[in-house]
Amino acid sequence: MYKILLPILSFCLVSVGCTPSGPPLGKVSGKVTIDGKPASNVDVMFAPVDGGRSSTGTTDSNGQYVLAFSTTDRGALLGAHEVVIRNATPTDMNDPDAPMVSTGMVSNEVATIKKKVEVQSGDNTIDLSYP
DSSP: OOHOOOOOOOOHHHHHSSSOOSOOOEEEEEEEETTTOOOSSSSEEETTTTOOOOEEOOTTTEEEEBBBBBOOOOESEEEEEEEEEEEESOOOTOOOOOOOOSSSSSSSHTOOOOEEEEEEEEEEEEEEEOO
């Protein structure tokens, strides 16, 4: 009896454990600079050129960002993307402790710039420099 159950159980565990949970993603991080200075509190958005879900991240005080594809998955879809940045906004407008945005570093001119980048499998460091 065990000789029959063991292969079946092994197959079930392997097939469940090895099934990808979503589309293939490349991990993406980098630094955003504007006029040579780290851009803090800036939203970064990677939009796939061929369509699909965008990935976003927000820079820290050193201009560093890490992209999230969903609440559980980090990274971006593989392939070509158009990247835009904008001043970050508080995540909860009703929360008095939410980070407030000052005048912001991203001018209207910079916010209209679309950069083309390629996300590959594995780790991607994509630094973004504006004008």
